[in-house]
Amino acid sequence: MTDPAAHLLIVDDDERIRGLLQKFLIRNGFIVSAARDAAHARRLLEGLEFDLIVLDVMMPGEDGISLTKALREKLTTPIMLLTARGEASDRITGLEAGADDYLPKPFEPRELLLRINAILRRVPSVSETQSAPKMLHLGPIRYDLERGEMWHGQTPIRLTATESALMRIFSACPNEPVSRTQLVEDLGRDKGVGSSTSQERAVDVQITRLRRKIEADPKQPRYLQTVRGAGYMLAPD
Template sequence: MLVGGGNTRVSASDKFVTECFGGKAVSDNPQVLVVDDDAGIRDLLADYLAKQGMSVATARDGREMDERLAAFQPDLIVMDLMMPGEDGLALTRRVKSARDVPVIMLSARGEDIDRIVGLEVGADDYLAKPFNPRELLARIRAVLRRGNAAARPDAEGGEVVRFGPFALDLAAQSLARDGAEIALTQAEFTLLKLFVEHPNRALSRDQIMDWLKGYERDPFDRSIDVRVTRLRKKLEDDPANPVYIRTVWGQGYLFSPKGKAV
């Protein structure tokens, strides 16, 4: 089956999940947002990826993408390049300025300049149309593996999370930068642990309070903001312009293991 080649045809074998990669399902139910103005491609990819164990939302343009992002926290976005209004390049640039979510760009033109510009504005991978959906699936898995590796527990100890120059020892409840220990209060450690367990996702103040405290929220409680400020002073080279614990306006705080600046 080739997608995006004019008449998209689905063979009988392509309808079965078990024939893709030996029947291996995608783990942890990754959430994917497909942005494409072609309804046929949107529907086909949504159905195909859902059969691989993914949660899929779709959008036909930038306006619908914004609506989905307001209610849906994707692990990855599949973005078409050529769309009316804001094109895929503009949308990718805008998304990347607000959140650390990987983007795979699709283009019917397949020209080198499109691929280069797409990568320059922040796309993590690029696929020319027409394409086999199994290749897209492989690329999605590869991009997600790269992103998850940034905050994966250390292979030897199993309790150490590394990001940038930092190592967070979950068992010892200690943080070190290039081997030099950084003093953390219990409250600071607990908050940082929560962030590293939910990388690249905007967490609202209410969500953080629910997870950390487990009791009824006080809308005037600013303790989370105070803790974030203190953590930034210990993690960031420039706390006023954070790259690890970023503020996503209207959504909350986002931990970026790669230390990616806005």
């Protein structure tokens, strides 16, 4: 396991599923809290910090997509969505809302465990960045590779776990294009469900989200460029 002490929050209105997931993940070394709906989850999040949130989409009241959007306004905690709707368009909607991964039901508990560990591994470590420059400058934005932190002047820019992983990948090879296929592999999505096309589309969504945070004009990116036929490239100052 990536981190035996990682604290997970399970949010699902189905008491049976919630209990089974909690028991399974505890057996695999995690600390697990559970919430029955979005309101309950919000109360837990006010007093506790979590390493990852596993969130059901189809819940009465505030659904998982709406809750994800709201949480992304103030939290960078990784979010995995669970849903009975597994179409590519549904996965894109979840990723656009700010989720880091999307697992259709029914699923094997082992796959959930592998995906959770993959998400937790995306947080960059100091050892991975010691040989690279400690700071990258993207116009008024600076990115600290050792801390995995991004700043606009004195204001921190919140990055999700996937956005942090993308910055780590691109920062390891500035001014060199990285193919979408390689990004899928590095982000761990090659082990998931869906076609390669849908996986690459999911990466495109993450790139779009990251550009909104680092580009003055995301539609005409200066720093996170599209290299036709080759993928994406980070071009720092």
